[in-house]
Amino acid sequence: MRSISRRSISAAERRARLALRHRLAPAVRTDDVVEIARSLVALHATDPATVFLSVAARSRAATPALVEKTLYDDRTLLRMLAMRRTMFVVPVELVPVLQASCADALAIKQRRTYSRFLEQAGVVDGDIDGWWRDVENATHAALLARGEATGAQLSKDEPRLRTQVDPAPGKSYSRPTSITTWVLVTLGVEGRIVRGRPNGSWISSQYKWSPIEAWLPGGVPAMPADEARAVLLRDWLWSFGPAPVSDLKWWTGWTLGEVKKALTLLDVTEVDLGGTTGVLLTDDLEPVAAPDPWASLLPALDPTPMGWQARSWYLGDHGPALFDKNGNIGPTIWWDGRIVGGWAQRKDGEIAMRLLEDVGADAEAAIEAEAARLPGWYGDVRATPRFRTPLERELTT
Template sequence: MRSIDVTERRARLAIRHRLAAATRSDDVAEIARSLVALHATDPATVFLSVGARSNTATPADVELALYTDRTLLRMLAMRRTMFVVPVELVPVLQASCADALAHKQRRNYGRYIEMAGVVDGDVQTWLAEVEAETHDALLARGAATGAQLSKDVPRLRTQVNTAPDKAYSKPTNITTWVLVTLGCEGRIVRGRPNGGWTSSQYTWAPIESWLPDGVPAMPIEQARAELIRQWLHAFGPAPITDIKWWTGWGLGEVRKALTDLDLVEVDLNGSTGLLLADDAEPVAAPQPWAALLPALDPTPMGWQSRDWYLGAHAPALFDRNGNVGPTIWWDGRIVGGWAQRKDGEIVYRLLEDVGADATAMIETEAARTADWFGDVRAIPRFRTPLERELTA
């Protein structure tokens, strides 16, 4: 069994994730492919993740890829998390993750509607009718907000109180429920936001705007194997527990998908990791590099076992729910955190001594990050201890 030490894992991370200077790209969709998908729970993350891995790309280039060229698409996928993904990966994520999410959402929302007693007859049949009417209305409009669609489809304004016995609970209409379910099902897409690139108030568009024939069907077994294959190329080698965590699938589902791949086992400092058989050659370390990655960036959120690049810095840089804040990287490991103050200044704190040369490169990256923001101000959706301290 070949051994892969921490140095080589960090080299793979630097090259595959386009963090080493020589591997940066100004092709926004190619950056997304390098990471399988870009985390998009916080809209700013998508833009800042691209900025950290490019030389000349701007927020306008990300918007061009998302909303004009439409080489990228925003969807719920692994762990019911929002991602921005290359359009060619959509069938894989739809079959491996989103179809199950759609089924779960419809079942849960249907139960609330049934408990509220606001529908005569079979609730799931009624919901399917509302979904079809909503999709038709969106096809007619081309793009619309939830409020606009609720005017076209009166049943979207049906009120449901999910916890009538609780004083804090209030009736809400089902518009968002229907739109989220249609999104999970791959029939509609979150389009351009009402605001700048940090806004999460999206319009909706029919899937036909991105994929004229809709999302191609794909067998779930094939989709799961392909998703793991792409993840291992970008994030491998890694233990099976990391694959289970990242996908959100059960261990049995992961093991079954792995049987369709040609893999080798490697030793990761005493534990067993998996690697694609055609990707087992040693990887040389690139030139030393620095990066400022945003909150929820896909690199620090790519593994569950993080000691080999995080060290002892988790308490300062993660919140209690496991969400990472803005991080500073030096040569394959996290060495500090950063934040944007209200006046736009990028401030940071190193959590270990990295030397004068590394600090100079980190300063350069901080200046690049400030340029990327321009006049935009953004607060991470999930605040972490060090980010809060730096902006106090």
């Protein structure tokens, strides 16, 4: 890493970068769904609706059907657990990077956790790890034979998936559960199976499962973890940089040592972020001109507001109204690189909005125009964010 340069990057320039790199300014919007995902490294997918609404905000005329085609017919995007044990939709070429940098370590943790539950329950005689791997292999073979299946269908093929375990015996909130989901999640983070098309509309989270070969015929290519971390940080810095190292640590969920080691494999330069030291790719130090003022309505958990841990330069003091107690952001209104309010879809389909500061008549008109785009995207679908935030609840009361 090069020492701090004379280059200072203001909050205004960071907002300009955000507008262009995240395809939020109208001039850089596109109907190429994969390019939208690449622009953000990955699309947040904990709430299925977020994927579709994040595309809506950055496209000109894309539709939910186009996103579904990209995911399930073209299969150029794939849904997987990765950073911070969070669900993302990612371009298929990034899958080896996320597998090696995030998912492989997550698979070890998942297996360790579930094995402990099995040991506590005493439902397996002998080698728990061997038993678990045997169940995994049998489940994978059953899925290969079917081509696509739900967990319920696979549990008919492999009866051991119906094994009941109480993960917190003696606790009032604990209930015996089958290990079906545990096995499928582990196979998923190991890169052997994929969440496919849901049972329902684009807001459904009840997925069918498919073998990884349905997306990547040869499976997930192996990649050294150190190299994969460096590639992921390079992509993140292009899309989200500059930023303090603490933001990279938070977004990836890695240790500080892992982040710093990955940075040594990149050509990055320290820059001044108005009293805070940030890092930026050395070949990305040229100033970025601001686009024309722009408005956007971003969904709950959108990758842009969830991209940094230090958010004051675009969030201001609006956090209490827009975040829940666990750090999940709700739907937000943006004006020229700053969050200025929130919005929600009511049961009748109306888009309700509230500005949290005075933005002027021109901005209000641009925001209204963005809001007018959403009913056509939703159609008859009504989507309540998975994590409710104070302002979103107020707007739908």
